[in-house]
Amino acid sequence: MDLMQAMKDRYSCRKFTSKEVDEADVDAIIEAGRIAPSACNNQPWRFIVLLDDDELAKVDQCSKCRYGAQAAILVCFDKDASAKNPDVTPDYGWIDCGLALMQMALEAENMGLNTCxxxxxxxxxxxxxxxxxxxxxxxxFLMIGYGEAEPSPMHEKRHSLDEIVIRGGF
Ligand SMILES: Cc1cc2nc3c(=O)[nH]c(=O)nc-3n(C[C@H](O)[C@H](O)[C@H](O)COP(=O)(O)O)c2cc1C
Structure with a gap:
């Protein structure tokens, strides 16, 4: 799939069908996170994979936002492994995880799965x-499954370039 198309098509899915997600598909999604860039290439992310009913019930104990997803990944980082530069950011682990998370969401989209x-x-x-x-x-969390809900109106709501781009500095 064209990358820009995948970025446009991805939306926060808030209702999933009961169709199970193959573990191999979850592994393929994690592969997209595994190859993400990270500060100093420290790769501090750790992915907790949650697939079976007991594990998904535990997700429900932590969040009301599983939306029926049949797979979930709780993205974490090892604070002893993440790069630090306090002048720039308290901990690059947050940024590293954000990049891995987005790569995984896009690969899921590419594979015909939906995420939140x-x-x-x-x-x-x-x-x-x-x-x-x-x-x-x-x-x-990255909730993963087969969506049966349309994008919310928020999906179309983005600032215009004029609102967010500062050309040449302030
Ligand atoms: C860091 C982050 C946290 C989010 N947390 C939630 C959440 O807890 N529940 C939820 O339904 N959506 C959550 N979202 C989805 C956002 O609400 C959504 O990305 C935004 O409204 C734009 O809509 P779209 O993803 O459909 O384009 C989160 C998104 C991000 C990036």
């Missing part, structure tokens, strides 16, 4: 139910 990036979850609950060690910082 979900930041509305209880991090303490996630840490507990998935037994996440202290060195990992939880970032976002």
């Amino acid at each position: 990036i979900v930041g509305a979850y209880d991090p303490a609950a996630a840490r507990k139910v998935f037994n996440i060690p202290d060195n990992l910082v939880t970032y976002q």
Whole structure:
């Protein structure tokens, strides 16, 4: 699929069918995250894959935003492994995870799957139910499945270039 088309077509899916997602497809999506760029190439991301009913029930204990997705990835980073430059950002792990997450969302789109990036979850609950060690910082869930809902109006709502581009500095 054309990359720009995939970027346009991807939307936050908020209703998924009960069709199961193949583990091999989830692995292919994670491969897109694995090859993402990261500060100093430290690759601090860790991907917690959640597929079976018990695991998805645990996702529901942390977030109201699974929307029936039959697969989820909780993207985390190892704060002992991420690059730091306090003059620029407190921790590059956040940025690294964002890049991996977006690559995964686009690859899912490319494969005919739908996704929703979900930041509305209880991090303490996630840490507990998935037994996440202290060195990992939880970032976002990527819910994955076969969508049966249309994009929300927000999908079309983007600022114009005039509102966001500053040419030549202020
Ligand atoms: C970091 C981040 C966190 C988000 N968290 C949620 C969430 O918790 N629940 C949800 O339904 N959508 C969530 N979204 C989706 C946004 O609401 C959505 O991307 C935005 O409204 C634009 O719509 P679109 O993705 O359909 O183009 C999140 C998106 C990002 C990038």
